[in-house]
Amino acid sequence: MEHQEVDHTERILTSDVEKGHPVEDESISADEGGTCHLPGARVRLTKKQFWWVLLGLNLGMLLAALDFNIVATAVPTISSEFSEYRKSAWIGTGFFVAFALVLPLFAKLGAIFGNDHMFNLGTAIFILGSGLCGGARSMDMLIASRVVQGIGAGGIYGLVNVIITDLVPLKDVGKYLTFTGMVWVLADVAGPLLGGVFSQYVSWRWCFYVNLCISPISLAITVFALRLSKNTTNRKRQFLHLDYCGTLLLVGGAVCILLGISWGGNTFPWPDGRVIGCLVGGVTLIFLFPFLERRVKDPLVDPILLRNRTILTIAAAEFFFGANMISLMYYIPQFFQLVFGDTATLSGVGLLPMMLGITVGSTVAAFITSRREVSLINAQIGAGLTALASGLMVRWNAQTPRAETVVLLIILGMGQGAVMSGLLLSAQAATPKELIGITTGFVIFVQAVGDNFGVAFFAAVYINELRSSLAELALSPSDIEGILRDVQSIKHRFPAEVYGRIVDTYARSMRNGWWLMFACAAALFLLSLCGKQHKFKS
Known part of the structure; x- marks a missing residue:
């Protein structure tokens, strides 16, 4: 979802230059022999060193992206081991909160202490958080560790794209940022599958231990090979003015x-x-x-953005888009496990139609923008498809045909892919040239905040309804508490008739969450209609 920035990074950096922000040593870009146009030459890297650095950056991005949804299929297993299903939403929310809220902070600190140093710090924090998550001995410890991990992931994501713009000429930035887009698509597909495989066949702890095997490679490459120009201004003064x-x-x-x-x-x-x-x-x-x-x-969010109605409208749409997309990625696998009785691995496979739809939707939207020089129409059509699919999901129950879920998830993914491509580009097209960089960061930040609130609201309406619905089944208070703590034990604790009624209760309780996602999609659609369509100049 983050590869939206690719096409406009060149304009973002141009705006930084116009505002007087140092981007790189100008003597390098003035190289008479033309070697500055080679990848990595701007910071005196050989071509081989440049590709090693690019590998290190994208390895870090891959693991940060994986941790967005790798736990989605493992949540029932994790919560059953700790007997704390009621708190399970915070496994995702804790990560998302930390990730979103450190984005602007790492950007500010990167400008002061160097983007390379802050990226390395973010990677180190991510490794620490992953180790703590893998070794967690309680749900509270796991949630706290996910917060640490989210801080590191936010630092990685917030700086990878910026560092790439430091390494290559402006005209080539989009080409190399395409790799980060491919990384996110790979992570979206592989995350739920890996989470299911690890939790079913090995241990859910390997959802985090896998980072300890790969993240140090990313850190070693960037520590020894990445050297960016130093900030010559007064770091202490800048730090104090944060x-x-x-x-x-x-x-x-x-x-x-x-x-x-x-x-x-x-x-x-x-x-x-x-x-x-x-x-x-x-x-x-x-x-x-x-x-x-x-x-x-030196404000965290430029007040100019808070007075621009168009930007605020699109940012509000991004909020509801993030709430819808991440919450569905997080809870659809749980529906497949708790209602359909799927294994953790099979529930990850069940998300593949959605990922396929996202890929198709974003590709078609990019083609439309390129040919017609418009972008908001992509968001409007995509929001309509998202609202349609989200609304039909409220019909899901234990008897829903598999074919229906596949078709709906493809439609949902196509809508989300189109929205993903359309909203950010529309915000950039509607922004004065000198504010494009600020606008991009602001809009992505608001979407990340929406991710947090979507998962938290879904959990609230779902768990509250689940508790009250279980009470109507004439179960004892101890049985209800046991179900809320360990959702995987119901197959063995209750006879077939009672088990079937409990499964129906799960389906009915999740319906509240589907209605909430439909409301988010409807708000997204209405807000996209309120935006103004801007044509890109040739």
Whole structure:
């Protein structure tokens, strides 16, 4: 989903130059012999060294991308081992929150201390988090470790594309960033499959241990081979001027809201003071954030973006797009396991039609943009297909034919692929040239925040309904608590008739989540219609 930036990176860097931001040593780009046009020559890398660095960067990107959805098929197994299915959404949410909220921070720190050094730091944190996840002895430890892992993954993703723009001439940036797009497609396909295979045949812990086998290779390559130009400005002054208050408001507000949503009706009753306090406090902090950004010297989010209606409309659409896409990737495999009785591996195979659809949708959308020089129409058609498929998913139950799920997931993926290609390009086309870089980072950041809230809201409506529906089956409180803790034990604990009723309860409870995803898709469609179509200049 992140390869959307490919076509416009050249314009992003051009805007940085126009604003006076140093991009690279100009003496290199002025090389009379023309060697500056060779890959890596801008930072004095040989061609062989350049390809090694590109390999290291994309290895890091691959593993960060894998951890978006590799646990989706392993969640029932993990939660059953720890007897904490109620908290299982935080295995994803903890990672997504950390990933989203460190994106702007790593970008700022990269400009101060060097993108290469911050990338290496992000990789080291990712390795640490992966080791902690693999060795987790409780659900709480796993969630905390996923937060650490998310911080590292955010640093990797936030800097790979920027580093590539430091390595090659502007006119060639898109060509080399195509590799990162291929990496994300590979990760989207392989993640759920690997998660299923590891959890079924080896151990779910290998979802994280695999990073310990490959990430050190990425780190070694970039530590020894990657050398970018040094920032000659006053690092201490720049570091002191970072928007710490804005960061605290944004992080604190997001975490408080997510905690309130997660606790409400599950850990504590909705009227409980802790739930209300988190929700009110979180909304207050988020509300104060834009006011603070107008008064700080180096804001985390440029206030200009907060006054641009077109950008705000597309950013809001990106929020609902992220909520829909990641939540469905996370919970569809659980539906296949809990309702259809699939193995972890088979539930990963069940996501392949969606991945195929995303590939087809994004490819067709790119062709339309190239031929017609329009992009918002892709987002509008894609949002319509996403809303259609999400709406039909509310019909899913234990008797739903497999063919229906395959067709719906292909339609869903095609819609999401088209939206993925259309929204960001529309935001860039509607932005003044000097603000394209800022807009790109802002829109992607909002989508990442949407990822978090989608998974958290889905978990809230699903688990709350599951608890109340299980109570209607005349089960004892201890049986209900046992089901909420260990969802894989129901096949062995209950007779066939009761087991069938419990499976139907899972399907009905997840229907609330499908309705929520339909609402997100509908909001995405309406917001895409409110945007203004801009034609790209030839």
